[in-house]
Amino acid sequence: MTARILLADDQPLVRAGLTMAMADLPDLAVAGEAGNGAEAIRLASELRPDVVVMDIRMPGTDGIEATRAITAATTDVRVLILTTFDDDDNVYAALLAGASGFLVKDMALTDIIAAIRVVAAGDALLAPSVTRRLIRQFATHRQQTAPGRTAGRDRKLDRLGELTEREREVLILVARGMSNGEIAAHLYISPATAKTHVARLLAKLGVRDRVHLVIAAYETGLVSPSSQ
Numbered sequence: 001m002t003a004r005i006l007l008a009d010d011q012p013l014v015r016a017g018l019t020m021a022m023a024d025l026p027d028l029a030v031a032g033e034a035g036n037g038a039e040a041i042r043l044a045s046e047l048r049p050d051v052v053v054m055d056i057r058m059p060g061t062d063g064i065e066a067t068r069a070i071t072a073a074t075t076d077v078r079v080l081i082l083t084t085f086d087d088d089d090n091v092y093a094a095l096l097a098g099a100s101g102f103l104v105k106d107m108a109l110t111d112i113i114a115a116i117r118v119v120a121a122g123d124a125l126l127a128p129s130v131t132r133r134l135i136r137q138f139a140t141h142r143q144q145t146a147p148g149r150t151a152g153r154d155r156k157l158d159r160l161g162e163l164t165e166r167e168r169e170v171l172i173l174v175a176r177g178m179s180n181g182e183i184a185a186h187l188y189i190s191p192a193t194a195k196t197h198v199a200r201l202l203a204k205l206g207v208r209d210r211v212h213l214v215i216a217a218y219e220t221g222l223v224s225p226s227s228q
Contacts, residue, residue, distance in 0.1 A: 003120035004031035006049040008040035008066065009082065010058040014105075018053065021109050028116060037061030044070045044077050051120045053103070055082045056090050064093045071098030075208055080119045100209045122209075159205050160220045167204070168222065170197040174210055175217040 005028055007015045015033045022028045031049045034040035038061040044052055052070060056063040067079045078100040083091055091102065100119050103112055163171065166187075173183045184194040198210070205216050217223045 002027055002029050003050040003117075004029055004047070005116060005120070006030075006032050006034065006040065006043055006047060006052045008034040008037070008043075008052055008058070008063065009055040010035050011055075014055070017109070018112070021113055025113070028113070028120065037063055037066030040066045041069045045073065048074070049077060051116055052077060052079045053082065053116060054079050054099075056094065064090060064097050067094055067099050068097035071208070078119050078122075078209070080116060095211065095215065098208065098212075100211055160216075160222065162204055163201070167197055167201055170194065171201055171213060171217050172223055174198065174201070175214045175223045177214075 005018075005022065007018055007030060009015050012035075015035075019030045019033070022030055031047045032043045034043050036058045040052060040054060040063075041061070043049075052067075054063040054067055058066075063081060067081065070077055070079055079098065081091075081094045081099045081102045082105055083094070083102050094102070101115065103115050107115075160168075169187065170183060173186060178186065180194040180198060181191050183189075183197075184191040187194070198213070201213055202209070205213065207213055207216055
């Protein structure tokens, strides 16, 4: 099945490069292009792509606002943010807005395509060490700027209590950045069983993808940045 991709970037050369890179790929197809956040919101609603590759800094409505609007309107469209190592504040905001992962603009084109495939497959971009670092920084940032209990955190804590011991174990491994295959090998279970556990965690904790499973694990104190 071919995943449909919406490219949202104010630089035509970036959009053209990604379009050319996907032109001959049987599993990815560019469904549309947007030059700003407002256009990305409109096209995401009209085209219902599988993934929006979203730049953060665009004129008018920026990528964070656009991500928030798109993820609030549907759970079917995933957003993959374009960012840089030094843009941590925007990363935190993008996670809160519902982004499913991050791309660094100076990544190799083959790595960007691989990242798009990961998110298009319904997963989140957790494997690269940079993403784990950003998640840890996000968790620490939330603890420093929003101490104490919040309504969202309380809900996650309540739901955490509903998990089985095996599901809690799987959640910890997800928070370490392990793939389903790695979790299966670590726990001596089949990959299909690992995938089922992850799916149940998503449903029980009420989050949209693995990135937000990791955030939930940090927010509830199940794991901490110092333990990873």
